[in-house]
Amino acid sequence: MPSSTDLGRPDPDPTVALTRDGRPVSDRGDTVCVIGAGASGLTAVKNLREHGFGVDCYERETGIGGAWNWRHDRSPVYASTHLISSRPFTQFPDFPMPDDWPDYPHHTQLLSYFERYADHFDLRQHVWFGTEVVRVKPAEGDRWDVTTRSTGGYGPERTSRYAGVVLANGHNWSPKxxxxxxxxxxxxxxxxxxxxxxxxxxxxxxxxxxxxxxxxxxxxxxxxxxxxxxxxxxxxxxxxxxxxxxxxxxxxxxxxxxxxxxxxxxxxxxxxxxxxxxxxxxxxxxxxxxxxxxxxxxxxxxxxxxxxxxxxxxxxxxxxxxxxxxxxxxxxxxxxxxxxxxxxxGYLPRFEFLDGAVLGDADGSGRPRLWLNAFAAGHPTLAVVGLVQPDSGVFPIAHWQSVLFARLLAARTARPDRAAAFGRKAAAGLGERYSGKVKDSSRHWFEVGHADYLRALQRALDELEGK
Amino acid sequence: MSAERVRIVRSWEWARPERPARREVLAVVPELEEGKRPLLFVPGFGHGAWAFAEHWLSHAASRGFPAYALSLRGHGGSEPAPAATLRSYTHDVVQAAAGLPRQAVLVGHGAGARVVAHALARYPARAAVLVAPVLGSWGTFGTALRRNPVGTLPAVFGGRLRLNRRQLFSRELPDGEARRYVARLGRAGRRAQWQLLTGGQPEPAVGRPSVLVLGSPDDRVVPSAALTRAARRYASAPLLFPGMGHDLMLDARWREPIDAILDWLEKDPAPAAG
CATH class of the missing domain: 3.50.50.60 (FAD/NAD(P)-binding domain)
Structure with missing residues (x-):
């Protein structure tokens, strides 16, 4: 799907700028960086592309699917893992799973579903496999310097500057x-x-x-x-x-x-x-x-x-x-x-490449303070996708989070007033909960009721679009 | 279209997923993969995938487009489904589209165009083509009633909607062929027939597909005013093929509309604004 904003892969000799600590950085223009090519990362790539953005996605493994790819080191799935939410709640809202699949598919079916999703929407061409993100730092003008290197620490580090960053590195890989x-x-x-x-x-x-x-x-x-x-x-x-x-x-x-x-x-x-x-x-x-x-x-x-x-x-x-x-x-x-x-x-979320303060975790507890579990205060071009633990499927939520983020980025040029209002809303709504009363423990940090959460997301989208 | 809001919460649809039904999908793929977008043809009420298998599938494939045609449930070789609704048909289209190897172009004919319009809200099609679209309005119904009261009236009471040769084909089509096609027509579910008039309007399309509307000013099912209205919905004007009947894919000059569609696709229409 060629489009005017598709810049392709980063050039080795782009307009060279310098990071705040003086290292060279290649400017990727309006391109958005997505960290992780699991379910959340893939849907972020797809939706950003659909809204006309160029995307560079970095994936530390050599395949897609993240946690759901049993070949990956950090995958938590075991041989018998099945879904615990049934198909209608688990599939991406615009790419249903085959209707001859069982109500609760097996994890290998889920991986093949993501593979098909990636092929169907031509997503792999935007993914840099075997590349891990070392550092993500805010740069001037709400842009981001993302430093990467080959997984395992081989090769030189390189830094690219992006118009936005989606954190989709998952939260079920660092054991608690x-x-x-x-x-x-x-x-x-x-x-x-x-x-x-x-x-x-x-x-x-x-x-x-x-x-x-x-x-x-x-x-x-x-x-x-x-x-x-x-x-x-x-x-x-x-x-x-x-x-x-x-x-x-x-x-x-x-x-x-x-x-x-x-x-x-x-x-x-x-x-x-x-x-x-x-x-x-x-x-x-x-x-x-x-x-x-x-x-x-x-x-x-x-x-x-x-x-x-x-x-x-x-x-x-x-x-x-x-x-x-x-x-x-x-x-x-x-x-x-x-x-x-x-x-x-269980597991704890980890964003070791990012200063905790960016996500509102100033005290180092590891718990980000976000609005809609996705948006940080003061960083309008940053979104965390898939950092939810719903009483239902995660993937539809990740889909709509990334749609909202893509439309927010688009609104920054088309309707700056609404994008600014969105930013104020995010700052005011940090730490908002979208479920009934839940037991207080790190297990329920990201607990959301899917209906409450998606309605909140719907309101945010409607306000952003002025509907 | 862009003024309508995207719907995120669909509790009823999640709680009551559509019952699957065996689907017939006919395919003609080019011998050499040229990287062109697959086409999914969706026939209108009464027609099955066969209607496209006659000419259009192989023609599209000969021009390098992988071409697929679906029979909605209860039609052609798909599973019988007398209780089908527009929602079941939409489910069939979205399932078939998501089952294709790459993001597809949806081509709906007649009432199939209405089904495609619904499917566009649930699947980000690469583009969509509405051929002689019956998007369902009382005006279209009035026309059908006036032109073919005997065939149309029973549908009001849940009977079969019978379209006749004069409505579907031009006089250029040899009589024998026309008779053969009409004999193959089936019927849609009665609830789906009613929903053409009473059902909710399609939700806004996802993925900003560009939409092409084409038809014939001499169509005896879809009046040209309805064609213009349909095209305006998608911010364009209809492509017209005078002298043809409603079934553009079966009529004598079937080659012209399909070539126009493929030419339009080869220009790789940019996503619609919004």
């Missing part, structure tokens, strides 16, 4: 490991869920799975079938939602209620009622009673966990208090003796 007393002296095997790939790793072992997220539950279910013993430690009781209710994907049933504008309280009541009638009383199975209402923690979609608990294949246990050399002490004074401990304790 809780600190436990005595963990160093524990003789058994310890791993983070990011290293868990295949159920063969569990076979015949006594396994403790720590963490009640979707990954933790998936691994516990696999351990129930493969391991000789499985303990599943969770901090609190959760609502284990089945993937199907009333013969339909549960999220579709849930959105039927949303479409009918049923208030949250009523939805919570209906949800509790449905679970009570279908799954039953979880405390009967030895699981702790949830200490919160549904929708107040990230939803867990797992039909099998309760089933295996009911078959005695999973023993639910409370929090781990400390490790001894062969045993693990639990908060209820019990001691168990696992050979393998898997921490499914």
């Amino acid at each position: 490991l809780p600190r436990y007393e005595g963990l160093e002296q524990f003789r058994g095997e310890v791993m983070h869920a990011s290293s868990y790939k295949d159920p063969a790793q569990l076979r015949g072992k006594r396994v403790l799975v720590v963490g009640g997220g979707n990954t933790g539950c998936d691994i516990a279910v696999e351990a129930a079938q493969q391991a000789s013993r499985c303990w599943h430690s969770t901090r609190r009781g959760y609502w284990y939602a089945p993937k199907y209710v009333f013969g339909r994907p549960a999220d579709q049933v849930n959105d039927t209620l949303l479409a009918l504008r049923v208030p949250l309280r009523v939805r919570q009541w209906l949800y509790h009622r449905t679970l009570r009638l279908t799954v039953g009383d979880l405390t009967r199975f030895g699981l702790p009673r949830p200490d919160h209402r549904v929708y107040e923690t990230h939803p867990i979609a797992n039909s099998q966990l309760v089933y295996h608990v009911g078959h005695g294949a999973i023993t639910p246990v409370p929090d781990v208090t400390r490790f001894h050399d062969r045993t693990v002490a639990l908060s209820d004074e019990r001691e168990i003796d696992p050979e393998l401990v898997i921490f499914a304790t």
Whole structure:
């Protein structure tokens, strides 16, 4: 799709300027830089191109798909990973998945979906593979100096100046490991869920799975079938939602209620009622009673966990208090003796190439303060795409975030007044939440309710376009 | 078009996804890949992919365009679907388009153009061509009622819409051929037929495709005023092929409109403003 703004790849000898610390920088004009060619990066490239921008996308791996490409070092997927939101909520809104696919596709199908997306819209030509971003620094005129080099640190660094930057480097690759007393002296095997790939790793072992997220539950279910013993430690009781209710994907049933504008309280009541009638009383199975209402923690979609608990294949246990050399002490004074401990304790976002202050994280906690989880104060040409943990699919959200950003960049020349108003809105709305009350932990930093969030995005888009 | 707002939240569509139906897609691809955009032809109500397979598919392929034709559900070789709605047809088009190797040009004929107009809001087509578009208005309905009351009236009550030879073809087309084509016509779902009149207007297109409208001033289904209106919707004027019937892809001079379409595409129309 040739267009006047398509500048092609950076020339070796462009108009040479200097960065603030005096290194040469090649000026890429109106081109926008996208960091990462995973799902969020790809949709950013596509939508920026569609709005007439030139794009340079940098990808540290040699293929697209990011976290969903199991070949990648940092990919967290394991052999059995399936989607937990059904197809209509997961696909890009303008590029549906094939309708003969199952409701909950497998991760390899998802990768092939991204491959097709990239081919369909000719995106690969804009991606620099095997290139990692070392530094991103603001330059004058709301522009950005992006320094890259070959992945692994080979070759010289080069710096290019861009009209805008999209951060789409993902937030599920840097493992979050809780600190436990005595963990160093524990003789058994310890791993983070990011290293868990295949159920063969569990076979015949006594396994403790720590963490009640979707990954933790998936691994516990696999351990129930493969391991000789499985303990599943969770901090609190959760609502284990089945993937199907009333013969339909549960999220579709849930959105039927949303479409009918049923208030949250009523939805919570209906949800509790449905679970009570279908799954039953979880405390009967030895699981702790949830200490919160549904929708107040990230939803867990797992039909099998309760089933295996009911078959005695999973023993639910409370929090781990400390490790001894062969045993693990639990908060209820019990001691168990696992050979393998898997921490499914999640991930933390990392933007090591960027000064934390740019994203409003001045205290170094690692938590960015953004508006719409995407826009930083004082940096109108910067967007973070895909930094959300919705109760639904991420990809439609990433799509609309990048559409909004592309239209914002376009508005900067066409309607500067509206772009400025957008900037003020961003500064005023930092840290806004788009979900009901959620439990406060780093697990819920980016938690959004998909309907609330997308409506907020719709409002932002309408205001920007003056509609 | 650009004044309408983009819709992000579609709770009903997410909650009630369209039921899939087996689709017939006929394809003629050029022997040598020339990097040209694939075309997806969408026939109107009653027609199947066969209508394009007669002439246009192979002609487009001979000029280097990979050409595909879809039968909407309930038509041609696709799965029967008496309860189909415009939304089901739109689903079929978007699915077929997204299944092509590259970003496609959507070409809709007759009521298929209305389906394409809906599909444009859900798939960023490279460009779109509306051939003798029946975008659905009471005016078009009135014309059809006046010209062919016997064939049109039953459709009002959920019966089959019967188009006759005089509406579809010019006199140049040999009688035998015309008879053969008319015999192959099927019918659209009755709800879809009603929705042509009562259904919601298409949402704004995504991806800013440029849109070409063409038709015949002597079309006995689509009055030329409707053609002009359709073209104005997309900020252009219609290309006219006088002396042809409604079925431009089957009529005796089928070569002229398809050549015009391909010429327009070869100029690589720039994305529409907005």
